[in-house]
Amino acid sequence: MEPLGKLRLGVNIDHVATVRNARGSAYPDPLRAAKLAEDAGADGITAHLREDRRHISDADIDGLVEVLTVPLNFEMAATDEMQRIALRHKPHAVCIVPEKREERTTEGGLEVAREENKLAHFIAPLREAGCRVSIFIAADRPQIEAAARIGAQVIELHTGAYCDFHAEGRFDERDAELERMRDMAAYGHELGLEIHAGHGLTYDTVAPIAALPQVMELNIGHFLIGEAIFRGLGPAIAEMRRLMDEARA
Numbered sequence: 001m002e003p004l005g006k007l008r009l010g011v012n013i014d015h016v017a018t019v020r021n022a023r024g025s026a027y028p029d030p031l032r033a034a035k036l037a038e039d040a041g042a043d044g045i046t047a048h049l050r051e052d053r054r055h056i057s058d059a060d061i062d063g064l065v066e067v068l069t070v071p072l073n074f075e076m077a078a079t080d081e082m083q084r085i086a087l088r089h090k091p092h093a094v095c096i097v098p099e100k101r102e103e104r105t106t107e108g109g110l111e112v113a114r115e116e117n118k119l120a121h122f123i124a125p126l127r128e129a130g131c132r133v134s135i136f137i138a139a140d141r142p143q144i145e146a147a148a149r150i151g152a153q154v155i156e157l158h159t160g161a162y163c164d165f166h167a168e169g170r171f172d173e174r175d176a177e178l179e180r181m182r183d184m185a186a187y188g189h190e191l192g193l194e195i196h197a198g199h200g201l202t203y204d205t206v207a208p209i210a211a212l213p214q215v216m217e218l219n220i221g222h223f224l225i226g227e228a229i230f231r232g233l234g235p236a237i238a239e240m241r242r243l244m245d246e247a248r249a
């Protein structure tokens with residue numbers, strides 16, 4: 001199957017804020033990183049406002065909404081507070097992610113199937129406000145079906161297990177996980193969902209995920225911010241972009 005379209009790269013800038021907050025100062029500024037990422041070819045900026053504000057702050061979100069020319073993907077837990085913030089800003093996209101242990105499946109994604117009613121009510125106003133709603137889930141059939149039923153437009157498949165197996169040299173398990181992602185990306189697409197992927201991706205792991213024809217967007221943060229120490233943020237992003245395009249072609 002031919003790829004469904006151009007693969008977008010969303011750059012997650014959370015860990016610029018992690019470094020800033022380690023000193024309680026204003027440096028380094030995640031907004032400056034976001035503008036640099038835009039210039040380096042990011043198709044979107046992703047930021048996760050956590051309930052404990054451990055990295056991105058409310059002021060960072062205000063600033064991103066103000067300065068970005070590419071879409072903001074606002075990652076948030078399914079809480080009333082985060083819903084209020086999202087409805088105030090109406091970002092292009094919101095991605096609902098688990099924060100507490102009890103919200104997660106064993107594979108690390110959001111437990112949608114058990115919380116279907118609650119999540120359907122939770123995302124309805126976000127959709128009405130014009131946000132594209134994405135749900136961060138494992139490549140698991142019941143979760144994908146539940147995400148489609150509650151009215152999400154997008155699922156972001158959790159690549160964490162695949163990346164961990166790779167890093168640990170457990171290649172049979174990595175390949176089995178990749179196969180599952182391949183099947184579930186196709187299945188999600190059949191159900192009418194747009195498919196994204198992310199978590200833990202690196203130069204070594206990105207190509208097979210970028211090659212999945214239904215995947216339309218990757219969200220990558222920790223590795224890029226780390227790699228920026230060695231080669232600078234712009235070149236780190238440009239290399240990721242190159243590897244994605246090569247895998248797609």
Ligand code: PXP
Pocket residue numbers: 012048075095097136156197198199200201219220221222223
């Ligand atoms: N996608 C989602 C939904 C996330 O929550 C995160 C951050 O944990 C990422 C992608 C990016 O993951 P990483 O920082 O490991 O690249």
